[in-house]
Amino acid sequence: MLLDQHLQRIIRKRLSEFAVHSLDVGPHRHAAVVAALAEEGLGARVDGLAVPDHWSNDAAIIVTRRAETLSNHAGQWALPGGRVDPGESIEQAALRELREEVGLELPENAVLGRLDDFVTRSGYVISPVVAWAGTAPELQANDAEVAGIHRIRLEEFMRADSPMLEPTEDPARPILRMPVGRSWIAAPTAAVIYQFREVCLAGRPTRVAHFDQPMFARR
Numbered sequence: 001m002l003l004d005q006h007l008q009r010i011i012r013k014r015l016s017e018f019a020v021h022s023l024d025v026g027p028h029r030h031a032a033v034v035a036a037l038a039e040e041g042l043g044a045r046v047d048g049l050a051v052p053d054h055w056s057n058d059a060a061i062i063v064t065r066r067a068e069t070l071s072n073h074a075g076q077w078a079l080p081g082g083r084v085d086p087g088e089s090i091e092q093a094a095l096r097e098l099r100e101e102v103g104l105e106l107p108e109n110a111v112l113g114r115l116d117d118f119v120t121r122s123g124y125v126i127s128p129v130v131a132w133a134g135t136a137p138e139l140q141a142n143d144a145e146v147a148g149i150h151r152i153r154l155e156e157f158m159r160a161d162s163p164m165l166e167p168t169e170d171p172a173r174p175i176l177r178m179p180v181g182r183s184w185i186a187a188p189t190a191a192v193i194y195q196f197r198e199v200c201l202a203g204r205p206t207r208v209a210h211f212d213q214p215m216f217a218r219r
Helices: 005-016 090-102 154-158 189-201
Strands: 029-041 056-066 081-083 111-114 124-134 146-153 164-166 175-180 183-186
Touching (some): 005 111, 029 090, 029 146, 090 146, 146 154, 154 175, 154 189, 175 189, 183 189
Antiparallel strands (some): 029 056, 029 081, 056 146, 164 175, 175 183
């Protein structure tokens, strides 16, 4: 799947037609995350994924590994993001966090649309934004927050074994994981990526609020 204007038009149109479920933050903390679409470049350094020896313009999502020194969700897979500051819009917060975490500055018109708010077990309402990052040739991790930056091809999220669902005591709330290489990404990040896949790539208005998270992702 190439990162080209045709793909951009499709995703923008599908997001414009998607009825976003927004939530009252209430007692929760509010955070924005961004699914930034970029060229694969030299590839994702992810266990089990091949790394091309040339620059690839296949479409990919920028995903990070959180630093081990962080007090919350240390070492976990994540989309760039963080708390929405007073006076900020969700889109402004998402783009600011993208700049602060991976050194990528995008204009507000790079935002293609939004996905559903998602309530995490750790006390956040996450508001996901989808943005067009283009080639994004030079990314720089903020060492205080990010241990690594990865570009994961969109095709990886379309695998036949995706998503992975683990039953819980509540049959209506299975734990969601998205396989990547020989590893996997857990909800809540996996829930955002899965909904991105369904809405933006498959054209299906799939909801994800009912999915649960593994115990380690709740801290």
